[in-house]
Amino acid sequence: MFKYKFIMKPIVIIGAGIAGLQAANMLHEGGIPFVLLEKQAHVGGRVQSEHFQGFTLDHGFQVLQTSYSEVQQSLRLADLDLSYFDSGAYLWKDKSWLSFFSPWQQTFSLFRALGDGIISLGDLVKLAQLWMKIQLDAKPLSNNPLTTQEYIDSLRFSPTFQDGFLKPFFYGIFLDESLTQPASLFVFYLKQFLEGKAALPKGGMGAISNQLLQSLPASSVRLNTEVESIEEGKVVLKNGETLECAKVILAANPTAASHLLDIPVDKGAILQSKTCYFSADEFPNEGKLLHLIPKAEESNILHFACLSKVNPSYAPAGKELISVTTLKTELSEEEIRKEMARFLGQEKLNWKFLKAYSIPESLPKQGFWNLIKQKALEKGIVLSGDYTQYPSLQAAFASGRLAAESAIS
Template sequence: MSTLSPVDYHIGMNESESSLPVVVIGAGLAGLSCARTLVSHDVDVLVVEASNRVGGRLGSRRVNGVSCELGFQVSMSNYTSLESLVPRQELPRHAFVSGAVVVEQSGRCPIIDPRRAPLSAFAPWWRGLVGIRDVIGVARCRSFARKPRQRHLGQSTEELMAELGFSERFKESFLRPFFGGVLLDEGLSAPAVRFLSAFDRFAHGAAELPDGGMQSLADAMARPLAARVRLNQTVESIQSNQVTLRDGTQLAARAVVLALPRPEALRLLGRREEPTQEAWHGTMSVHLLADSILPVGRLIYLNGRGCGRLNLVCCPSLVAPGIAPEGTTSIHASLRPGLFPELSKHDPERFIREIREEAGSILGVSCDGWAHVTTTVVPHALPRRTFDPQLEELPEGVVVAGDWFSTPSIESAVQSGINAGIELAIDSR
């Protein structure tokens, strides 16, 4: 949870418009990066956030000394926009081993980037998980990721994978669990361009965790804003130069930035809200704690068995410090996308016991003594669709930011906020 607290902010009614702040609604990554950009251009800013922490969809909860991510989340070493606002010298990041361990009925097989661990590349060949058609498919995918073709704009991920000619085993044991987990879409119905963007990120970068868990990224981004952030403040309505909070407080504004999920932005614009369950992919994770250091390394373990409840298992505390108490190991068990609504009907104790056993089986270690820390359910984890950034008839002085304009990711959210901040800074001159 963020250590930032709500602060009082008063605006004199006789102030000139040029001395008023830009009011940013939403302290997710888009809102925070917008505010940071405005401040860097000497534009006053106020950020109001309805929840009790910064970060939006990115974040974690600390439970009994364990950082529990809100769904499986990683940063990437090639997130350059994020790096510009939260440099790793300020907040160190630590990489997973590039690749994953595929767990099939027949055993475990590491698929490691051969450019980073050449000898590890032979294992998938020896075990028949990767064949020549898969190598060719990956090479073509790299080419498409650099420059998507026009036909990919209307394709699904499943259709693109068929075009690339991957073998059924490689697709079902590695591609579906890995990218189904990244996209939160086990059916691979997500737009092909979204898959290509994710593929390109993983092909040229490493998945990372910061010291203390993912909430640390949001806290570090918000820290320079300090008293400019007000938490626990829900916005009731907006006008071009005024924001009204639910408690009746009115904030005069030079401009207003809606750094919110699309349904919430539409509500404040007085437009019809979409059915949220149809608009979002959800995710569910079970967080466990072992009382010893598990010998499983900085790897992501994929469930390639084609059955079971889990999509992947990893141990975040083996990757970055400050995630779990010393001498213990945190285990993040992420469920297969789309399962969590049905699982809420199961007996809780039995459910946790079965998840613990499955996670131990995937990691290949005993789960004896593992404690259940918490279970996180995130119904609105990723928007299903990408939307046109040009919302018609925006009121004068209102700007919209968010990663739902492009491929949803940490980097997209940050870049969207930076773009909005630059636009407003130019207009303020």
């Protein structure tokens, strides 16, 4: 599939997140020698799952969007045994939870949403107009100068729909309550959510990384192997070993990649999050939906979901698994419990705490990565990773594929 020069030395790929794994798969398919180096004991980077007391815990709440073209091309989706969220959310209104389903997927539920006052007729007209617009142009990176916040405000939806659904939904996608990511990204993600489905694989999101790993020869993957520096024609490992290489694909996370290229990272360039997992004997709502918390509630919690309702394999029989996500990595279990009790109308939350994952480097922000791109270009290093495009699995897959193509061209 590739046109390439005869290569004696391997291509070294630094980082076995989705981007690095994808680059490795592309090189392997093309018969190009490579070595994939990962500093952790597991592959997957930000896409990992842990099996704990019979529960499946993803390292941070996330979903696989089935409409992503790169996902469709790169994964054997049938082997992931996917279960799907319903398209919509539970909205918190007048101290109770109301279900709202996407009109594109459950037309009849619209009448209930209108009756509940979640959405107005005017909102429906505006949504239809937006729908037509995104059919024509939904490129993730375009010249639209507006931020997501400015763009949503310009659409003039009713306060209930905007503040109860649209904005909280996108706080969760961007992991950013100021919605400063470009409006083009909002339009792109909205299209994916309207047209595709959000899924959880059996065995957790980590099954995605494991599937990518399975296609690779074990001899070409080195775990627990941290790269300390990149020099002309070679990489130096933390253990002092030197590996000569034909080319370097740097697929480390943005701060690690910046560190290796000696580029400072702006504090505002990275978004953090924390997901806490609880188990319960039962959960009050049956829907396979995320519960969104509006900003007006002044809560530290962004959203929560009963994951075992979506994918029963996430919890042992007779138990439910609940994820609670916040942007405050310092928030304690006790504080989360207190807030959750409020949203469930309980005096004291009787759920059992399982584990929490703080992810200081959850998503990169747009607009901060020109310096590193420039430096990599000067040094002949091929960059790969979501931050080289935009935060998502789609971009991580695409950047891995493009890096492999670039490394052998």
